[in-house]
Amino acid sequence: MPRIRHGYAHVVNNLYKEWTLYAIGGSMNPSVKSEANLFIASQQNKEVTWRKDIVSDSWKFYSKGDIFENGASFVQTGQGGAEPLYNKEQNFQVVDAKSVRPLTRASGALTCTKQSRC
DSSP, X not given: OOEEESSEEEEESOEEESOSSOSEEEESSOEEEEXXXXXXXXXXXXXXXXXXXXXXXXXXXXXXXXXXXXXXXXOOBSSSOOOOOOOTTTOOOOOOGGGHHHHHTTOSOOOOOSSSOO
């Protein structure tokens, strides 16, 4: 689970399920744009975000196009959204959050052996 300190993070097209403390965390004045992610809460923790230390108006936690299941919730903070300052080469396409399940279906640790290639 990402924890952002000081800078900016654009968290895109991920599947988060049954996190313990947080799915996205921050400390020391972060800016976070969560976009087109799928959050599936556990029975214990429904809040997606976590903030350490004193939260000020300069902290930005922003959700755009995320899907929240099983009671998951995202508390947005800060004025306006957390927007990237991407140049043309850094820009990338974001797919709809409904595509996260098929995109992540085969994700995880590789199960390689000496007899098989990864």
